[in-house]
Amino acid sequence: MLTGKAECVEATLGGAAFHSESLTIPAPSVMRLSRYVRVPYRHAVPMTRAGVLRRDGRRCAYCGKRADTIDHVIPRSRGGAHAWDNCVAACRTCNSRKADRLIEELGWALAVPPRAPDRAAGGILVLAVEPLPSWEPWLGERAA
Ligand SMILES: [Zn+2]
Numbered sequence: 001m002l003t004g005k006a007e008c009v010e011a012t013l014g015g016a017a018f019h020s021e022s023l024t025i026p027a028p029s030v031m032r033l034s035r036y037v038r039v040p041y042r043h044a045v046p047m048t049r050a051g052v053l054r055r056d057g058r059r060c061a062y063c064g065k066r067a068d069t070i071d072h073v074i075p076r077s078r079g080g081a082h083a084w085d086n087c088v089a090a091c092r093t094c095n096s097r098k099a100d101r102l103i104e105e106l107g108w109a110l111a112v113p114p115r116a117p118d119r120a121a122g123g124i125l126v127l128a129v130e131p132l133p134s135w136e137p138w139l140g141e142r143a144a
Pocket residue numbers: 060061062063064065090091092093094095
């Protein structure tokens with residue numbers, strides 16, 4: 001920000017700032033780079049609970065209601081991996097109803113098979129951390 005390579009679009013709530021002897025700069029929550037910078041993505045996007053909820057648009061994969069938990073489609077107790085392609089957003093009701101059963105045993109189905117988020121959609125940036133509510137306008141639609 002000092003050299004014009006970036007500007008603050010939205011300051012951090014609460015007024016946090018960086019101070020020098022003669023200058024005060026608001027701590028940015030959202031910033032814009034003045035030119036495109038290629039991000040050296042890692043190969044695998046780390047899976048987080050927040051990331052799965054975001055990928056699935058906070059909708060329960062089983063009933064479509066608002067989801068607060070993640071569910072392992074193939075339960076971990078039955079060898080299911082703790083991975084993007086085995087985890088879906090789920091509401092508490094469906095999650096506890098499903099417990100450690102397979103969806104086939106319940107007669108349930110998944111509309112969309114879960115998969116790792118698209119890195120090109122900013123997956124690693126968006127999903128590696130818990131997004132702040134104030135970032136929502138900048139993150140666009142579901143990252144998957
Ligand atoms: Zn549900």
